[in-house]
Amino acid sequence: SLTERIQGVLNKLRGRGKLTEADVNDALREVRRALLEADVSLAVVKEFINQVKTRAIGEELWKSLTPGQLVVKHVRDCLVELMGGTQADLELADSPPTVILMVGLHGAGKTTSTGKLALFMKNRGFKPLLAATDIYRPAAIKQLEVLGNQLGIPVYQLGENASPLNICRGAYKQAKENGNDVLLIDTAGRLHVEKELMDELKIAKEEMKPQEVLLVVDAMTGQDAVNIASQFSEQIGITGVVMTKLDGDARGGAALSVRQVTGAPIKYIGIGEKSSALEPFHPDRMASRILG
Amino acid sequence: LFKMHGKVDEALWEELEDILITSDVGTAATEKIIDQLREIVKEKKLTTAEPLLEEMRTILGAVLNYDGADVPEEPVDPLNVEPGRLNVILMVGVNGTGKTTSTAKLTHRLKSKGHKVILAAADTFRAAAIDQLLVWGTRLGVDVIHQNEGSDPAAVVFDAVNAAKARKADVLIVDTAGRLHSKVNLMEELRKIRRVLTREIPDAPHETLLVLDATTGQNAVNQARTFNEVANLTGLVLAKLDGTAKGGIVVAISQEFQIPVKYIGLGEKIEDLQVFHPKPFLSALFG
Numbered sequence: 001s002l003t004e005r006i007q008g009v010l011n012k013l014r015g016r017g018k019l020t021e022a023d024v025n026d027a028l029r030e031v032r033r034a035l036l037e038a039d040v041s042l043a044v045v046k047e048f049i050n051q052v053k054t055r056a057i058g059e060e061l062w063k064s065l066t067p068g069q070l071v072v073k074h075v076r077d078c079l080v081e082l083m084g085g086t087q088a089d090l091e092l093a094d095s096p097p098t099v100i101l102m103v104g105l106h107g108a109g110k111t112t113s114t115g116k117l118a119l120f121m122k123n124r125g126f127k128p129l130l131a132a133t134d135i136y137r138p139a140a141i142k143q144l145e146v147l148g149n150q151l152g153i154p155v156y157q158l159g160e161n162a163s164p165l166n167i168c169r170g171a172y173k174q175a176k177e178n179g180n181d182v183l184l185i186d187t188a189g190r191l192h193v194e195k196e197l198m199d200e201l202k203i204a205k206e207e208m209k210p211q212e213v214l215l216v217v218d219a220m221t222g223q224d225a226v227n228i229a230s231q232f233s234e235q236i237g238i239t240g241v242v243m244t245k246l247d248g249d250a251r252g253g254a255a256l257s258v259r260q261v262t263g264a265p266i267k268y269i270g271i272g273e274k275s276s277a278l279e280p281f282h283p284d285r286m287a288s289r290i291l292g
Numbered sequence: 293l294f295k296m297h298g299k300v301d302e303a304l305w306e307e308l309e310d311i312l313i314t315s316d317v318g319t320a321a322t323e324k325i326i327d328q329l330r331e332i333v334k335e336k337k338l339t340t341a342e343p344l345l346e347e348m349r350t351i352l353g354a355v356l357n358y359d360g361a362d363v364p365e366e367p368v369d370p371l372n373v374e375p376g377r378l379n380v381i382l383m384v385g386v387n388g389t390g391k392t393t394s395t396a397k398l399t400h401r402l403k404s405k406g407h408k409v410i411l412a413a414a415d416t417f418r419a420a421a422i423d424q425l426l427v428w429g430t431r432l433g434v435d436v437i438h439q440n441e442g443s444d445p446a447a448v449v450f451d452a453v454n455a456a457k458a459r460k461a462d463v464l465i466v467d468t469a470g471r472l473h474s475k476v477n478l479m480e481e482l483r484k485i486r487r488v489l490t491r492e493i494p495d496a497p498h499e500t501l502l503v504l505d506a507t508t509g510q511n512a513v514n515q516a517r518t519f520n521e522v523a524n525l526t527g528l529v530l531a532k533l534d535g536t537a538k539g540g541i542v543v544a545i546s547q548e549f550q551i552p553v554k555y556i557g558l559g560e561k562i563e564d565l566q567v568f569h570p571k572p573f574l575s576a577l578f579g
């Protein structure tokens with residue numbers, strides 16, 4: 001564990017008065033390695049290490065904690081603070097429907113998470129409507145329809161020849177007419193470097209004015225997380241993140257990278273393939289997972 | 293990139309390390325590579341960046357299953373498909389990596405080489421998974437053997453083998469459901485699928501390809517390890533390399549398990565599959 005590794009480095013410190021810069025640097029080398037192994041992006045690791053360093057240097061060595069435990073405590077506290085903090089509830093519209101736009105890279109789990117979030121809200125008394133705007137991927141519309149069917153939630157679609165913008169407009173109109181108080185829009189997977197697709201998304205967002213734009217991120221995402229997150233944040237603007245596939249053994253360091261780079265809170269996590277496998281995000285659990 | 297540091301100094305070493313780390317090569321593999329490189333620099337008394345970079349390319353090329361002398365100029369199709377038998381390709385991997393799309397791409401490639409391909413829709417779990425493969429089958433003009441959603445994937449595979457034999461296909465590609473390697477029951481299901489293939493066709497599956505998402509970080513090493521233990525991987529397909537991720541995880545995987553990267557995916561269309569070649573891969577890595 002990280003604590004044991006740091007203990008190994010700082011064992012010689014027992015009985016000394018304060019943590020010196022040299023002591024902290026030794027310990028932080030282990031922290032850097034652990035965070036990189038957990039897939040936190042390098043730039044974020046460097047910045048994070050500096051933040052911890054400022055807190056740890058000059059710290060009085062507590063009687064109840066070993067120097068290693070003290071450093072880990074600072075690392076943990078810093079991590080939890082960084083990933084927690086802001087309001088992680090959903091922003092609701094003043095007059096319904098609340099519009100939620102699900103965006104992200106191919107295969108991240110957008111369609112599955114759209115179904116999950118809709119069920120989550122239905123269980124809390126909302127009347128959701130789903131909109132199928134992925135006109136590119138084979139059977140994508142069918143996939144959302146199957147989910148809607150399983151959950152007893154209506155799905156609005158206009159087939160693969162309509163434009164995503166027209167599908168959004170039609171879905172909004174239907175939501176208003178049928179009294180759906182939340183509209184969840186599933187979008188096609190897209191790369192942050194595919195200009196046309198990013199523009200398509202920008203246009204949809206500008207017209208639909210969603211209360212939430214949720215970036216769906218796979219927990220196993222590596223160093224590229226900073227590029228993905230910063231581009232979606234800069235080009236589209238995101239209000240929150242859904243991290244998926246946390247039922248696996250990926251450490252999920254991308255959670256820290258995405259948070260650091262966009263400032264957007266992780267609102268939900270996907271912990272399985274079934275529609276019930278969605279939970280609110282807990283920063284302290286994520287910190288433990290990342291630190292290993 | 294190395295124009296900034298003409299000479300070999302600590303700044304250059306740090307820059308090299310940063311490139312490897314941010315490319316998802318991982319700390320362990322990076323450390324090994326940098327140590328090897330430091331030895332060579334001492335041995336050959338290298339003082340400038342250019343020859344150092346050349347040594348780096350040689351080391352990485354060797355890790356990626358070629359050594360300097362053996363890298364062919366043009367990529368050579370690495371697929372274990374032979375005439376005179378029913379060849380079986382098993383596509384495996386965790387959720388959402390690109391298995392179904394890669395199946396379609398491989399089908400297109402094999403068809404254009406004159407093979408008769410049949411597909412098995414062995415993802416009987418995920419919503420519209422069968423529909424997705426059926427669309428590809430129609431577009432590609434190949435039969436897709438399938439049953440109802442919820443049926444036993446091993447039964448679909450058994451059906452597909454019989455259909456392939458009856459219809460005299462010479463390639464059967466089995467598309468399986470995404471499964472996290474940490475899920476014991478799902479890995480057991482994969483073992484069962486494999487058993488059907490090995491029982492029904494000698495030496496099958498002739499190819500077991502792990503499809504990896506190029507944006508994946510160090511978890512890819514766990515994926516490779518577990519899938520290799522359960523299904524004896526013969527190759528990797530690195531999909532979604534058209535993004536900004538460098539796919540350096542294949543370096544870490546090659547170093548640890550020597551599983552060759554056979555193909556890379558560069559987009560969502562059936563033409564967007566290329567045979568892996570270390571040269572362009574490494575030039576992209578060092579941007």
Ligand SMILES: Nc1nc2c(ncn2[C@@H]2O[C@H](COP(=O)(O)OP(=O)(O)OP(=O)(O)O)[C@@H](O)[C@H]2O)c(=O)[nH]1
Nearest residue numbers: 106107108109110111112189245270271272387388
């Ligand atoms: N184990 C697990 N699998 C998940 C989770 N979320 C999604 N998946 C699976 O990941 C795969 C991809 O999910 P999709 O919902 O199709 O992903 P997507 O982002 O809509 O994909 P595109 O539309 O092609 O961009 C499917 O096999 C899902 O079942 C999760 O939290 N855990």
Ligand SMILES: Nc1nc2c(ncn2[C@@H]2O[C@H](COP(=O)(O)OP(=O)(O)OP(=O)(O)O)[C@@H](O)[C@H]2O)c(=O)[nH]1
Nearest residue numbers: 106107387388389390391392393470532557558559
């Ligand atoms: N840009 C890009 N997208 C890709 C590539 N390969 C697959 N995709 C996309 O990734 C998404 C997931 O692809 P699938 O083929 O459904 O992935 P899968 O592994 O079969 O997913 P599951 O069966 O749900 O586990 C789709 O949107 C594909 O179009 C690639 O090489 N480049």
Ligand SMILES: [Mg+2]
Nearest residue numbers: 110111134140
């Ligand atoms: Mg989708």
Ligand SMILES: [Mg+2]
Nearest residue numbers: 391392415470
């Ligand atoms: Mg699939």
